[in-house]
Amino acid sequence: MSGPVALRIGEAMTGKALKARMAMHVPFRNASGEVLDDGLVLAFPAPGSYTGEDVLELHGHGGTAVLGGVLARCVELGARLAEPGEFTRRAFLNGKLDLAQAESVADLIEAKTSIAARSALRSLRGEFSERVEALHRGLVELRALAEASLDFPEEGDVEVMQAYGVAARLSSLREQLKAVQQAARQGTLLREGVTVAIVGAPNVGKSSIFNRLSGDEVAIVTAVPGTTRDILRAVVALEGVPFEFIDTAGLRVSDDPVESIGIERGRKAAQGADIVVRVMEAGADASALPGVPSHIDVENKIDVTGAPPGIDRTLGVPRVRISALTGAGLDQLRAVLLEAAGWKPLEEEGVFMARARHIRALEEAAERLAEAAALGVEREELFAEELRYALEALASISGRTSADDLLGEIFARFCLGK
Ligand SMILES: Nc1nc2c(ncn2[C@@H]2O[C@H](COP(=O)(O)OP(=O)(O)OP(=O)(O)O)[C@@H](O)[C@H]2O)c(=O)[nH]1
Ligand SMILES: [Mg+2]
Structure with missing residues (x-):
């Protein structure tokens, strides 16, 4: 209470x-x-x-x-x-937490993997807020310098700005912002995960790969082309990143109405997925791959041709040679999946939980700073104006300038009583 x-x-x-x-x-x-x-x-x-x-x-x-x-x-x-999120909302309104920290309370409770939980905790303890705060301070300083020179036009503002090293400060702030963006994107990945659709002609081994990746015999595998009809989904964590794999019906022209519906669903799943993996049999030529945009192509059944497992990076997208039967090449496939998702495994310690809202705000700030850099200090008034917009974007992350409706939306998603 x-x-x-x-x-x-x-x-x-x-x-x-x-x-x-x-x-x-x-x-x-x-x-x-x-x-x-x-x-x-x-x-x-x-x-x-x-x-x-x-x-x-x-x-x-x-x-x-x-x-x-x-x-x-x-x-x-x-x-x-209490209303959903009301305790945390009051904590925010009483200055106990900033908005990014308040959001990480919900993320910590909902975290499904231990990496996600650790990064939510880092955000809750204020690491993300501190990084944003440091950027904010740097920008406030820069803006003060830029505006100070506006106040003394007789001194020649451009010279004043140059003397203060405004351009150099701006470029160092842009670098810092880029690093924060990178870490935040990693955090969003942990929170939101990625969906991966596995598509290809019938019988190439999609369900066998799906079973391998999900570590379970979820899908039925038979030598009969057209085995899979319904869409199957399985969620597994790869290095702490939640992956949702989607097994689909083999793509072909079919007279069977049930199979046709399955094929249509498979196409839709591929359209909605973050990552599309196209599968063909080893030794087949590339025209065996379905004509949908892909992020990773797989040659399965290398045990039949005797080709070594591995990754070919000379084509438009990585092509991974595997055998779902023996398991050869599966680790490489997982690595390519993590890479396609944008995960940089060695940087976990620097990752903090972030949300799409934060990513957008950081992007907005980055665009404004790029604009300021393009204008150059010679256009001092416009330059100062862009800095002001960048500051507003950063301030929205911690919630110093948040409108009531945004707060309502954020806290309404909390579970009851937190
Ligand atoms: N030798 C060999 N056989 C495989 C491999 N992967 C799958 N198979 C066999 O290929 C056949 C089809 O496998 P599935 O996994 O059902 O293929 P699918 O692409 O899901 O097929 P549909 O659902 O009909 O589109 C089965 O007999 C599997 O045992 C592999 O790596 N090597
Ligand atoms: Mg199948």
Whole structure:
């Protein structure tokens, strides 16, 4: 419970005077003094709490009936149920967290892999915010220099700007921003994952590859062309990045209405996927590959031709030689998949959780700075204007300048009571 009456409710329910940040073992009682449960009560007086308000925690035994009774008593005494994200929203409004940190609370709770959880925690602890904040400070300084020279036109602004090294500072800030963008993109990848559609002619081994990649016999594999009809999906983490693999029906002209529907669905899945893997049999010529844009091509069944596993990078997209039967080349395929997803494995320590909203804001700032650089310090007024826009974009990440509707949208996606 958070708010001005939280501690009073705690005292009414337990009949004890609470001590700040001291756990006490107490009975929780209803209006007629009956014991509903017994457990721990903890009081965190403002401002030393998660939300920055008075916070009360009751630790009971759980279970629907007991919990319901305790909750009903809290409501009787003046509490109401929290809206989704309301605790974190209050923490943000009371300056306990900035917006990027608040968002990482939800990301930490939802993280599906340990790398994703670690990077969400790094964001929560403020690493992402600090990097953005450093950029912000650098830009504020730069803008002050640029505007100072505007205020003293008689000095000759261009000379003043040059004397302050404005152009050099700008280019170093752009470098820093690029590094932050790179790390943020990695973070988004951990959060959002990638979808990979496996397409190709019937019987080339798509389902066998799908099973290998998902580490499970999910799809039916037979020597009959046209085995797969429904679309199958499996989610696996490769180096902590969530990959959703999609197995599709072999692409061919079919009289069978069921197979035709499956083929149509397969095409749609390929269109919607982040990465398309086209499969053909080793030894076949490239015209055996379906005419859809791909990111990775695979020659399967090299055990039949005796070709060595490996990656050919001399073509438009990487072509990987594998055998789904023996497993040869599968590690190379995984590496190429991670590469196509944009994952740089060695940089995990520098990755923090980020969202599409942050990526857009960083891009906006980068564009504004590129614009400023193109204008050059000679166009001082426009130059200063672009810096101002870049600053606004960065400020939206931490939420210093966030509109109410944006806040509503962000916190509404939290799970209840966080
Ligand atoms: N020798 C060899 N056979 C393979 C390999 N991969 C798959 N096969 C065989 O090829 C046949 C077709 O495999 P599937 O995985 O069902 O092929 P598919 O592309 O999913 O086929 P459809 O669903 O019909 O489009 C099966 O008999 C598999 O055992 C491989 O690497 N080597
Ligand atoms: Mg299949």
